[in-house]
Amino acid sequence: MNASLTLVVLMAVMYACGVYVMLERSLTRVLIGFLLVGNATNLLIFIMSGRPGNAPIVTGTSLDDSMVDPVPQVLMLTAIVINFGITALLLALIYRSWWLARLGDEGDNLGDEHVDDVATSSESALRSSSEDEDAVQDSLDEFERGTDDSDAPVPTIDPPATEGKTR
Incomplete structure (x- = not known):
């Protein structure tokens, strides 16, 4: 194994x-730490x-001995994709927490000036x-009496024909 001591020390740091x-x-520091750990894993x-x-x-030639193993390359690509996905999730969490912190104690609730409007509209909408x-x-x-106010004919569903079918 011929690993550079500089790369090993850099990875450990x-x-x-x-x-x-x-x-x-x-959360921002958690994101930065996760990015550092992800890059250290790639290293x-x-x-x-x-x-x-x-x-x-190309395989089956005399140069097969000098070919590199492709599995670590695939593992690095997979680690990069996973790192990117979790970074996107953490960025969404950071943005949401920033948005809620900016709203203050109200959170997602409306202010007092809108409470009366919401109360009257919800009372009329709820039964x-x-x-x-x-x-x-x-x-x-009304349907049973046939005094339906609409002019459209009432659709009927006919049961399937069972003529000649026995069990």
Whole structure:
């Protein structure tokens, strides 16, 4: 194994700084720490990948001994994608917490000046369940009597024909 001591020390420092920064309470610092740990992981995979070599495109030749293993490259690409996805999630959480902090103690609630407007509109929009039941019963009664106010014909559903079918 021929790993550079500089890369190993850099990876260890990135892990240490990332974990230290992630222990803070600020979401922005958690994001920075996560980015440091993610990049340190990519560097670890790069260090452990082995010696450089030819691209693993053509096989079955005498140059197979000098080809590089493609698995660490795939692992690094996967780590980059996972790092990007979690970074996007953390950025969304940071934005949401900033937005709620900017609203103050109100949160997502409306201010006092809008409470009366909301109360009157919600009272007119909401009905009790007994009113709903009465409305449904009136509709059923009108349907049974055939005194439906609409001019449209009432569709009927015919049961499927069972002629000649026995079980």
